[in-house]
Amino acid sequence: MDEKDRITIESDYLDIYKNHFxxxxxxxxxxxxxxxxxxxxxxxxxxxxxxxxxGQDAFVRWGKNCIPIYPRKVVRSVWFDQTFDASNEQLxxxxxxxxxxxxxxxxxxxxxxxxxxxKRLVMSRKTNGVWFKKVKGDLKxxxxxxxxxxNGEERLVNDPYAKSMTANSEKSVVMDLLxxxxxxxxxxxSPKTDxxxxxxxxxxxxxxxxxxESGVQNKGKFLGLTEKNTSTTDGxxxxxxxLKELGCTHVQLLPIQDxxxxxxxxxxxxxNWGYDPLHFMVPEGSYATNANDPDCxxxxxxxxxxxxxxxxxxxxxxxVFNHVFDHENSVFEKLVPGYYFRYYENGDLSNGSGxxxxxxxxxxxxxKLILDTVDYWLREYLVDGFRFDLMGxxxxxxxxxxxxxxxxxxxxxxxxxEGWDLDTPLPPNKKATIxxxxxxxxxxxxxxxxxxxxxxSNFINKGFVNGDGxxxxxxxxxxxxxxxxxxxxxxxxxxxxxxxxxxxxxxxTLADWLIKTxxxxxxxxxxRMHQLATGLTIISQGVPLIHAGQEFYRTKYGDENSxxxxxxxNQLDWKKRVEENENIKWVQQLISLRKQYNVFxxxxxxxxxxxxxxxxxxxxxxxxxxxxxxxxxxxxxxxCSNKRIITLPATGRWEKISSNYSGTNLPICCSxxxxxxxEAYELAIWKKxxxx
Numbered sequence: 001m002d003e004k005d006r007i008t009i010e011s012d013y014l015d016i017y018k019n020h021f022x023x024x025x026x027x028x029x030x031x032x033x034x035x036x037x038x039x040x041x042x043x044x045x046x047x048x049x050x051x052x053x054x055g056q057d058a059f060v061r062w063g064k065n066c067i068p069i070y071p072r073k074v075v076r077s078v079w080f081d082q083t084f085d086a087s088n089e090q091l092x093x094x095x096x097x098x099x100x101x102x103x104x105x106x107x108x109x110x111x112x113x114x115x116x117x118x119k120r121l122v123m124s125r126k127t128n129g130v131w132f133k134k135v136k137g138d139l140k141x142x143x144x145x146x147x148x149x150x151n152g153e154e155r156l157v158n159d160p161y162a163k164s165m166t167a168n169s170e171k172s173v174v175m176d177l178l179x180x181x182x183x184x185x186x187x188x189x190s191p192k193t194d195x196x197x198x199x200x201x202x203x204x205x206x207x208x209x210x211x212x213e214s215g216v217q218n219k220g221k222f223l224g225l226t227e228k229n230t231s232t233t234d235g236x237x238x239x240x241x242x243l244k245e246l247g248c249t250h251v252q253l254l255p256i257q258d259x260x261x262x263x264x265x266x267x268x269x270x271x272n273w274g275y276d277p278l279h280f281m282v283p284e285g286s287y288a289t290n291a292n293d294p295d296c297x298x299x300x301x302x303x304x305x306x307x308x309x310x311x312x313x314x315x316x317x318x319x320v321f322n323h324v325f326d327h328e329n330s331v332f333e334k335l336v337p338g339y340y341f342r343y344y345e346n347g348d349l350s351n352g353s354g355x356x357x358x359x360x361x362x363x364x365x366x367x368k369l370i371l372d373t374v375d376y377w378l379r380e381y382l383v384d385g386f387r388f389d390l391m392g393x394x395x396x397x398x399x400x401x402x403x404x405x406x407x408x409x410x411x412x413x414x415x416x417x418e419g420w421d422l423d424t425p426l427p428p429n430k431k432a433t434i435x436x437x438x439x440x441x442x443x444x445x446x447x448x449x450x451x452x453x454x455x456x457s458n459f460i461n462k463g464f465v466n467g468d469g470x471x472x473x474x475x476x477x478x479x480x481x482x483x484x485x486x487x488x489x490x491x492x493x494x495x496x497x498x499x500x501x502x503x504x505x506x507x508x509t510l511a512d513w514l515i516k517t518x519x520x521x522x523x524x525x526x527x528r529m530h531q532l533a534t535g536l537t538i539i540s541q542g543v544p545l546i547h548a549g550q551e552f553y554r555t556k557y558g559d560e561n562s563x564x565x566x567x568x569x570n571q572l573d574w575k576k577r578v579e580e581n582e583n584i585k586w587v588q589q590l591i592s593l594r595k596q597y598n599v600f601x602x603x604x605x606x607x608x609x610x611x612x613x614x615x616x617x618x619x620x621x622x623x624x625x626x627x628x629x630x631x632x633x634x635x636x637x638x639x640c641s642n643k644r645i646i647t648l649p650a651t652g653r654w655e656k657i658s659s660n661y662s663g664t665n666l667p668i669c670c671s672x673x674x675x676x677x678x679e680a681y682e683l684a685i686w687k688k689x690x691x692x
Contacts, residue, residue: 001069001073004077008044027057055110092162093161100174105336110149112125141174142174151337158331166292167285182302192411209221209239209572210572215232216238228307232575255318258279259277259278260325273562278325280321318386323357340360352390367401370398374402384411385415386413390420396431399417414444417446442494446504446545449474455514458507464532479622493605494604495605496543502533502534503547510534534587551587553576593658612626618646632688633687637683646678654676661682
């Protein structure tokens with residue numbers, strides 16, 4: 001069944017049926033045929049006088065053959081989406097001590113049974129395709145699945161709206177969520193950091209504490225990020241307290257929702273970043289101290305979030321709404337085959353994600369799943385933001401709906417995503433891409449132009465910091481959040497849409513990249529290049545994002561794609577944190593300066609045009625000035641191996657308040673004559689107080 005009133009038969013033996021007229025029956029009742037259209041020798045269409053019901057046993061009787069009719073392309077039709085729209089239904093299980101109601105959406109099923117605690121119960125069907133069953137009694141902790149008959153085959157399916165699972169996603173579990181809240185979870189005041197003040201730190205839960213030198217007891221677990229005052233054997237801070245000391249306002253966690261490839265009972269034997277999603281509302285069991293206890297993963301995830309909030313750190317979840325792991329065996333494909341994923345006209349699956357499938361976010365019930373998931377993590381886990389993996393595969397209408405939902409929260413919710421334009425059968429003007437940034441105001445996007453100009457990319461190779469000032473002419477645009485038309489074509493209408501970064505979990509770490517692109521440079525120069533790139537990320541207009549360990553020259557030993565490479569490659573090396581403590585102090589200082597002076601975080605293009613001005617410098621040095629109310633700030637960046645003489649932009653007493661050659665937060669030197677020096681590969685910040 002490809003259309004509501006059309007059936008397609010494909011066979012090598014159609015000729016023998018030409019002298020017979022087909023009969024269509026649904027639940028043994030005849031459906032009248034309007035016409036027969038022979039497309040070619042192997043394909044015939046049967047057109048009906050009325051719509052063929054879905055979710056009932058239907059057959060074509062042709063000659064001596066009785067052929068079952070199964071839904072195919074019809075599930076991707078506008079008619080199907082509208083007819084079986086269950087957007088207002090509450091799906092999953094609705095628990096109370098007296099009874100629990102189970103609901104699942106599968107319009108194409110001819111029967112559904114609830115299998116709970118190994119008992120089989122018949123479910124009832126609504127006209128919108130929702131099957132439901134109310135079961136009396138306190139079912140807390142009960143395991144359940146749905147036995148769904150589709151296309152003549154019964155299959156066991158877990159609940160896509162499950163809130164917890166048994167180990168390795170074997171079965172869904174009924175939860176009393178009120179019992180999973182840790183002490184002070186609902187009363188701890190969540191940080192209320194506005195986007196203009198945000199400084200994001202991207203972190204993988206397991207990487208954060210798995211290292212032997214982390215000083216953490218619950219290594220690689222949610223609880224590892226709840227332990228306070230942890231340190232290395234040398235007494236240097238690690239884990240949660242280290243993140244607080246660094247000064248970042250938000251921690252962005254790589255996916256913590258249930259994912260594949262890691263055995264939750266033996267997590268030490270495998271590794272994954274988490275971009276292989278299984279169940280969107282279930283915390284990952286390998287991060288829990290007991291994956292066999294469905295309550296444990298929920299409680300400990302909440303404990304981690306509470307601990308971040310207690311330290312004034314907001315929590316952003318990295319969510320993967322663009323694809324699923326193994327689409328054929330996913331709960332979505334089992335419940336409504338062909339509906340949840342995008343296809344080309346020829347019937348091939350879209351693969352813009354590069355993982356074999358793309359979720360069809362533009363369809364009503366896929367959008368509902370995403371919105372319900374966002375709502376659940378906001379309400380139940382009190383998270384403070386979402387980072388959308390491959391957001392360019394998500395449609396703009398869905399992103400608008402997410403933004404509107406997040407606006408209802410009493411705390412600021414930070415939304416950001418990857419706006420790459422990927423090959424998927426969605427019209428370009430409907431994709432949430434960088435080129436459509438003016439259509440998704442309020443949602444920030446990763447600024448790949450910033451990354452490429454500063455340090456190059458696989459296609460460009462070298463950038464400003466590692467190419468002796470290459471792309472100098474593009475520095476004004478990227479430092480001003482790619483939003484100021486004075487400096488060429490802009491990417492963003494709002495500077496706070498720009499997520500500035502030079503390193504993240506993907507691709508080479510910055511330290512490894514600089515070895516690849518500048519193998520002949522001495523180590524000291526590569527370290528200085530690294531500092532320039534990191535420093536520009538922190539002090540530029542827009543929202544800075546730092547990859548965990550970037551501040552102490554994190555290496556993955558040349559592994560460009562370490563998503564399953566294991567702990568030896570991916571762990572945060574806390575010994576290196578000790579060795580590079582001086583650089584960490586400098587990064588802390590830059591973060592502190594960004595927080596101290598508003599001119600580093602202007603929240604409109606108009607303000608940038610008023611306060612941000614490029615100044616004349618000896619090439620390839622880049623310099624710019626930020627006009628403040630009480631003081632003026634000047635920034636100089638020298639991307640070459642020679643010292644330069646600079647002329648400060650006005651007379652008076654200028655203090656050099658920051659340099660990657662010094663970790664002090666006191667004035668490093670002063671100038672009254674308007675002259676100064678900038679060392680090889682130096683990033684220097686000067687301040688002049690007004691009326692002095």
